[in-house]
Amino acid sequence: MQKHARYWVHRLERRLDKLRHRFKRWYGYSPVIVQPYITYGTTDELWVAGRLLEAKGVAGSIDDSRWKNLVHMMRRYRSDEIPFTDISISLGTDERTVTTDADGYFHYHWQNPADDCVQQPWTNLTLHAADPALPKAESHSVAEVSVPPESAEFAVVSDVDDTIMRTGATNFFRHTKTVLLNNAHSRELFPGTCEFYNALHQGASGDAGNPFFYVSSSPWNIYDLIAEFIEINGLPKGPVLLKDFGLREDRWFKSGHENYKTERIETILKTYPHLKLILIGDSGQHDVYAYLKIAKAHPKRIAAVYIRDLNPTSRSAKITRAADEYATCNVPFKFIKDAAEAAGHARTLDLVTEEAVQTVKSNVAKKT
Template sequence: YRSYGTATRLYVKGRLLTDKGIGEPGESDSRWHNLLNMYRRFESNEISGAQLLVRPTDGTEHPVVTDEEGYFTLNLTPLALPEPIDFMWYPVEVQLQQAPRPFPTPPGLRTAVPVLIPPPDAEYGIISDLDDTVIQTSSTNLLRMARIVLVRNAHSRLPFKGVAEFYRALQLGRNGKRNNPFFYVSSSPWNLYDLLEDFLALNQIPPGPLLLRDFRLGGKKTGETTAHHGHKLREIDNLLLTYPQLQFVLIGDSGQEDANIYREVVRRHPGRILAIYIRDILRRPDRAAMVERVSEELRTDHVEMLLVQDTVQAAEHAARIGLIFQDAIPAVQDEKQKDEAPATDDELDGQGNGRPVMP
């Protein structure tokens, strides 16, 4: 998995699974094909007890063993760092040394784990939710969410209008170096990692570590809100503690607990949050009133939380307070207009690929 670190600490995380044959997503993939791939993602065969070797570019080697769910994590101190890829990414190699029986050990099986290290001249970082903030999920409507999640792939799932251009403007910042780091904190399970990473790449949304949750069957539903809240708060706390010199912009939506979570972040880390944008996905007066109450509370902490109707409104505010260039706004508006009328479920061609049916 993409991860993050500093010049003195690299955090490496990954998972070893059997190959279920999930290939690259295609525009013509049928709904049944997408549904089968989703089944494969969640019917995962974890490989526990596998011996791996982690190799940063400094020439050192670090053994690690996968846990009962196939995960491995490692904190290591690099002796030296090479020149980064795309301003802030440092590759770490992970090689399979020995798989437990009955699994074979293919010779030379290895992969590169990109680790993000923000450069010293980064202006700020961006922490964003994914579901119903970047990618349209309809998480407040369980039936519609199931249809979207189960039968669409990275090609056919839709970003919110203008979000890619706005996020690229935030990454560019005001120094024009395109080196402001993104971090995506979501309650989506790790099983969806490949789909989410493909989605970001296909829509030219800045890449960043995806900080997801483990998927477990049979959990108590009564604790879901608390678990969601705790996961997000814990991951954001870790980010702000890892980068004590970096301020952050927080982006979420009105559908779950983002406003309350971000209020707690401001209280725990005074002076660290530059702005908070909450996308109004419900258009319900009670949710808007809740966000406004939180926003009013945060004014005493000198932090603006905006409930925005669309991405252009967020971009206009970001330009006004000096986060992005003023001339980035027309590009966000143009992209929003291009995305203005996405195909609805009833207009799909029956294959789940997002192309309208001919009338």
Template sequence: MFFSKKQDPIQIDGYQSYGTKNHLYLIGRALEHEGVDLKKKGVLAAFKNAYKQFATDELPHTKLKVTLPDGAIFYTTTDAEGYFKIDEQVHGLDKMTNSEGWLQLTVSFDDVQKDVVLMGENKFAVEMLIPSENASYGVISDIDDTILHTGVASLLKWRVIVNTLFKDVGRRTSLEGAPSLYQKLHRGTSGADANPMFYVSNSPWNLYNYLESFVRNQNFPKGPILLRDFRGPFEKTPKPEKPHKQHEIRNILNTYPDLKFVLIGDSGEHDVDIYLEVAKEYPEQILAVYLRSVKHKKKVMRVKSVLAQYETTPAVLVEKSSFAEEHARSIGLIA
């Protein structure tokens, strides 16, 4: 039974995840709706939305019900921060996907008191990607300064703060030519490959809806967006041994051991170290590594030095999307 003394409507955010034809893996979060409206424009609206995305009231220890398209039902309970997870072996999931490999399910509160206000119906969407066995390869991409102008290389990351707090999602811009490049990689050489796309970022889950809206608005191919839990200044839980992005990339590679991948990042942070370490660990799965050049002379020089000593798989520093497109075409990734 779910109890709530507050009047804010309650909702379930289902995050796009990934699995296999025999493995159901879903994640999301149950929380109160704080009035976030990403369609509103202007500096004030952007700031209010940014604040509300972090000032969340989670619904801990709440029982949820997940329903598959064939009517099968699974139950789960949210943790102390409102997150839920379904991790089950289920056969034949691929028979319920659409042409792009998406399995569309619903998640609902198992029991809600009559005086609790729901954000819409007690039926919230959640999706899981099952890559087609005919996919030629997959793409794992960073978000910040790889597809989205962010400014992670700026002094004290001031551009990140300004862009996150004061720019509504409709004003955020993609890097020139990136949507077209990603669509070509998604379609592959045949033009209809439906190669799976995965987006990895160090941003917290609080920004999931913001980033999902950006990917959709800018016409990037749809794909799971893999973020991390927000760590407060007094967080007592131990930090992960490996960086978040490295952990997520390994999970994807291990989930699809027979699928090859293209890694795309930038030269501003630690992508070169993470990606090349992964490529050395999984040499048979990594087809190419593309690192977008950022406007930071010292960081670019360092990346060039690292790449000069690397010979495991093709790894290219690119200034424009067209450069990556030319290279991808030269090695048979796109038509």
């Protein structure tokens, strides 16, 4: 019954989207932007992704009121996407074309790029909407693709909510208030996180340039907010991999947290077979279980797992049992109360320098 209901609701939504698109084409779109997502790749292949949207004007500042932040958040979720439109992608003198889907998203797999065009640790591509009839808010956009350097020792996969950004995800009302009434400037970074993450980025050598991947269950609608939060707080730049909350024939609005994360991490492991991963999350959602699946499937590829323990005095027996299973995989695992504790443990595994550990501990001590 639910399967048939999803099918017909999905069909109706797509029909309405097409009618709205035709009306917009006739009436006229507002100025549009190509919003590229930070992605990743190798010297042999690059992934380019983003979305074509009507410009919303949702850039925030530290002085914005809660009301203004709420208005901006509503605009993000009421995104007016531009479907079935060609996007031109340029890398050097080479140019390719990809078409947005019904929700305005585009994904392109660029294989065998010219050697002189791929730069490490970042390769930039130029994007613009190819339709001359569309009014444009900007002439072009730049898509950044992470290409790990040869010096990289490992890669880091990090959750966002309650791992780097304090959101109170385990408390519905606190989480809702944080999400709706704060912007990238007013959201809070856990003490020492910047220093710890940059220590991992630099690695044991001090200049490894280890790549970062931020994997979250948040929707793509707030991509700009998370990417800006990472930049404002001086965290290592890296792909921000979020979820599509749209209706699908096989599901209502979103896939499971666990499956989504394991699929993303599996892809990263496949893309970089020479790199081990450090997995960082929190105990508030399902990170312990998602990471355990990966540890069991690829025990030799996981260098360490760190879980920020949000409720150490009331940790569930289920989470504790799952944590104990990491030992059977010979994967280093630790519940952490803060970045200083994580940095100290990472030092014992020769993942960071002693100098970096002291910097993390000093910052945590100052802010707690």
